[in-house]
Amino acid sequence: MSATEAIVRDTRTKRQVARDTRRNEAIAHKKLTSKGATIAAVIIAVFWTIPTFGLFVTSFRPGADTQSTGWWTAFANPEFTFENYAEALTAGGTSTTLATAFVNSLAITIPATVFPIVIAALAAYAFAWIDFKGRNMLFVFVFALQIVPLQMALVPLLSLFSEGLTINDVLIFPGLTLNDV
């Protein structure tokens, strides 16, 4: 048996093994998933999508129609328009249109994403790499602070920003005077 023949047989065996593995994996895969489960998943997905889909269809219907008939009737007698979008973007009911509201969203979203990540990264570095007394206790305490509901913080924060800090009738810090901004 020559050396080349051995190599040829070797590669052939290798290919054979790879083919078998693939087939066995496919069989195992098939046994671990089932048709029934997929059908159940599709049904759940449809139920989960109907409400959003209804809103989506409604957004393209003329205003008068949305007040008189259900959104599913739009498929029987189709009448669609982009009017709702144009109106929402340019002339809102109040002085704030959707376009300016969108800029406001950006002004909140971007700093609200960047600031906590940077500040938390600094603290997390200390928690992970610097050994100090009471580290675990402090970590658990900080974690436990998520207990405070946001609504609970709103009133004290508002009064802190607008009226400043006054303890026992002694004025210490004034609030921010931003009324005319």
Added chain:
Amino acid sequence: MSLLTVEDKETAELPKTTHGVDAKGRRITQIVVVAGFVLIAAMLFLLIISAPVEDPARIALGPVSLNNFFLWLGGLPPLAQIPAVLIAFGIVVAIVLVLIEFAPRPGRGYFIMRLVACLVIPVIALMLLRPYSNAVLYVVAIALLSGALLFFADYRSRQGAGYLFQLILFMAPAAIMLLMGLIYPAIATFAKSFFDKTGEQFVGLENYIWVFTNPVGTWSVINTLIWALLAPTISVAFGLAYAVFIDRARGEKVLKVLVFMPVAISFVGAGIIWKFMYDYRQGDQLGLLNAIVTMFGGDPVNWLAVEPLINTFMLLIVFIWTQTGFAMVILSAAIKAVPSEQLEAAELDGTNAWQRFTNVTVPGIRSSLIVVLTTITIMSLKVYDIVAVMTGGRDNTTVLGFEMVNQQQRFQSYGHSSALAVVLFIFVLPLIIYNARSLTKQREIR
């Protein structure tokens, strides 16, 4: 950027003095630090009891103050405000990072750098808030004293000069934010819950008695408990079932996106979407649910007004609709991490799909399950938006989170609102303790 770690510093040049390690030096340090704290507390006490002054002037460092920064910011066009805020924040972070990087090093120059930073930063930070003229002396004194104390404690710390300084700099931004945004409001709310509507008359436990006797208060407690029990169990059950169903199925990504979509919609948006579903009127129906009911010959139902509890369940469906996607995504990732060898081995042992699920998959994703359950429970305890948008708390659908804001804004009753907040806090407490305990256990294992 290479930040100095403790390991690095041990190889660095150690201070020549021994006051950090020997017993006598440690005792002197402790005495001085305690005396410093007592002095600061005394200053605070003096500040609080000093005679009130009618409308004193505000002292600031020339035109430089936090107030003027916000005024300047407000004058900019809206889109320019975003980079301006980011740049200002970036400068502050850069200063902190430069100090962390350079100041802890040994050497005369760095010694002076630490000293200046300790004394100047607190003073500037407090002066940016424009203290009133009657408080300014105390404020500056307290700032200088705490800075000097920090410098002294740092200089004589066991791990060598610069160690404590670095630690404080890492922690200070987060600590200030937590103090201002969470700890102070929590304490203020707790204190207010013992005072009447206006917050001036001490009434003891009257507000808490109101919560548990007035129908509005009792309904908010009952409904919150229903939310906290049903919302996590049902949405995790759905999410887990769905995650198992779509695991390795064809079109998994599309199916995932469809159920995950409601997570991206805000609670307010979800409330509006479901108001469409529940819509109630005579004649032609706009709401899908009532359209189905009338199609089968029934009378349209005002879903959000059916008492008792049916309307709360209708609100719960909206919440479950949004949270199932969240549970599904995290559990799906956890299921993918369960080794398929184990599943195949169980399969070879002759187990059926249900046995594989309960004996292999569920133990494998236990920690993720707990995280998802506790997160959704906390979220359902704090729920506000869905109730506010869909029913406004009418027909006994109110929950603690909603009633808290309602009492304070509609009835101007800070006492009731704060008492509701504290009750909510007590409900969340066991969950946090549980989470914290499993967290410490994990940290100990590591």
